[in-house]
Amino acid sequence: MVNPIVARSLDEIRFWSRIMKEHAFFLSLGFTYDQKQLIAEAQHFIDLFERIEEKLSRLTVNSEPRLVQAFNNEVHQAAVAIWAYKRKVLGMTLRCEIRHNNYPLLIDHISREAAYFANRLKELNAGVLAPKPDDIIKENVFFLKIMADHAKFIGHLLDPSERKLVDQAREFSHDFDQLLYQAIDLEHMKPQSKTIPLLDQMLDQNRVSVKSLRDFKKTARELIEACRIKSNIHPLLADHTFREAERFLEIIDLYEATLENV
Known part of the structure; x- marks a missing residue:
């Protein structure tokens, strides 16, 4: 075994x-x-x-x-x-x-x-x-901050002339900042395991946003590798941030499995 x-x-x-x-x-x-x-x-x-x-x-x-x-x-x-x-x-x-x-x-x-x-x-x-239910919010705060940072880095490393992509990156930055602040507020409220519906809601909401960011990173990676956009982003960095978004999605699944066993 x-x-x-x-x-x-x-x-x-x-x-x-x-x-x-x-x-x-x-x-x-x-x-x-x-x-x-x-x-x-x-x-x-x-x-x-x-x-x-x-x-x-x-x-x-x-x-x-x-x-x-x-x-x-x-x-x-x-x-x-x-x-x-x-x-x-x-x-x-x-x-x-x-x-x-x-x-x-x-x-x-x-x-x-x-x-x-x-x-x-x-x-x-x-x-x-795996984290205890009461630690899941702290884990999400960590990963949401990582995702928010990624969006900011992408926005600043794209060439300014790539206006549409820069705007998309800024939108993701704003979205993940809001999710981060929301998670921090919830962490300060110190919900116990009996408030699992709140944790489920947070995970569901985060999953939707992370999937969108993951798809954006995937598209950006493909465009960078094909030399179809102007940026200072190394192709390996584009893949690096994509893999971290994938990792967050895997961890959200792990958190949900943890809550189901409570």
Whole structure:
């Protein structure tokens, strides 16, 4: 019988390790030619997460739980290390010690994802498979902020002449800001598990908006890959944000399954 903690651990590492590796790559693209030390550090993390992916390929859902737990600890250390690197770069940026082409919000954004990844590994090693109903709102606040940020990045990286797409990105930014504030308000109200209809409603509403954003990202990715729109968006970044929207939809399904078992 498959151990659910093992299966979930490998799934989280498979998804987020690739994301972490790509973050390091995107940061390296944004540095200037003379920021060689920061570029070298980014390459270190690219190499580190590639080694993690290689180790991951040798594990399966039937692997010994103790081996996966040890691997979780190893990857947790890597996630914490890249989080510290991202926060260092953000601090240097905000103090105007360095100037480059990575938005401060983008650096903060990717550091939040590293913190989330590290925390998930810690939870899994503690035996926490999925969030409790009372924690689902907090999880949605995290992902809604991620989606809102994506819309803002897309809007700012598109060429200004792509007016229709820029307007669409701004509309998504506004939509997800509203969903985020709504979720934050609900989180402050601290609903208990007996208010599950409210949580169901939130998940249903979020799913509709995430699907729309996911489809927008998919179209943008295809247009970028075909060189049919003008932008500063790397094709890998377009695919990166698409995969994160897909991930949020998967997690919404996981949350709903959790509520059904309450």
